[in-house]
Amino acid sequence: MMTTGGIDRLSATPMYDQLRQLIIDHIEQDGLHPGDPLPGEHRLCEQYGISRTVVRQALAQLEHEGLVERVKGKGTFVARPRTSESLVHTLVGLYDEVASRGGHVHSDILRHETIEADAEVAAALEVEEGSPIVVLTRLRHVDGDAWSLSTTWMPEAVGAVTLGEDLHETSLYRLLEEHGIVATSGVRSAEATVATHEQAQLLGVSAGSALLRLRSVSRDASGTPIEFFIAHHRGDRSRFEFQLGPEASRGSLVRIP
Template sequence: MKKKQSLHAYIKEELVERIKSSVYKVGDKFPTENELCDEFQVSRTTVRSALNQLTMEGYLVRQRGKGSFVAEPKVHQTLSATTYGYDEQLKSQGKKGEITLKSMDVVPATGNRKRVFNLEENDPIQKIKRIRKANNEIIQYEIAYIPWEVAPAISKKDVERSLYRSLQEHYQVEIAKTTELLEIVLTDKDTSNYLECEIGLPCFYIETVAEDKNGRVIEFSKSYFRGDKTNFKIERHYSSNN
């Protein structure tokens, strides 16, 4: 153990390594607190702290009256430029994706929405709330805004699939560039309701601005990804001169 590393952090890292190396496989019942106390020769409080962190980070799931079990691997998504959409990325991981529309309204262009889209005051904007699932588990809640003039009266069918693909096929609007801002946030009452998780769960929060080849903003979205169900891959390529 590293000198300045706490006992519960050391135990947590050791248990994560065992999960990743399949010492404990998906669906396996995890050792009890007492068993881990005996193995590591530490207090129940120390073991409980490690197990709580493993549960919060999505490595374990707890079943009341039965104990803890090794969770399914997190849904892996790519933030780098990719030609693969949501369904394709999940399919490559052996998972089935699903997008469900929760609500769709028309709201006025005011404040930040007016600024982002460079619209006139009160111009109509479509506000679309969706959730995404992987193997029937909710992993993402998204609020997307699209100006009415870009895709008038976009349909439920169009938004329960790849939004960018629908825009291209039905409205001849092609996304040429996206700019994304990634932060870590804690769920509030509203987001936890859509994500079906407890309030205060750490989430990845991504704001996206999508533009066409002329620099016109086509879509602005805010997405919340469950931190215990997802992770992200960022791939960079460097020239030999770097």
């Protein structure tokens, strides 16, 4: 049952923001947990005498903040808290990032084979176009939930050590380190994007849902690229967190013309 508070039509605070706060209060006061259902749009309209537009604005804001999750055909639910990740500003991988906080990562291997490098991959790995490389595509699950879809390309000499290995429960970086291949520097970038139909099906979201796209090139101590990956993370499951300081690693805002 929603809180007994109401909408003040004389307030300077927009009605959708008032409803947003009422829903937050309802979650906190009733001790609701992730996955618990919340009142639907029709019920909220009736209870507070407001339009569906106002209700949708409030729910959209809450969804953007990661507090609720709307599932088409099922309703609105308390969302699971987003997990902070430091993958953008460090060379740590998802496996070790999650393991450091006691979580578990499982990977479904969708592709793992030797192919010829196209122009984009060749440029990133600094090899000739058409050169043999190893591609690895994984659907990553964190504590049982679909989390990210990533594709990693490696020069043949690097990727060869991964072929035939079971990577379902293993860190790729740890496997490479066992063979003396260690990432010591790199460049990573993150940008907002939306899920394609194929990505949505794999990640368990709706097409057009917000995703975080992570792009990375890692190098060994000699400066030679050892991997290039592009990963799409569910926007409702994760957020990237930066540690800042006066001497922090420099970043830049890239203006796309």
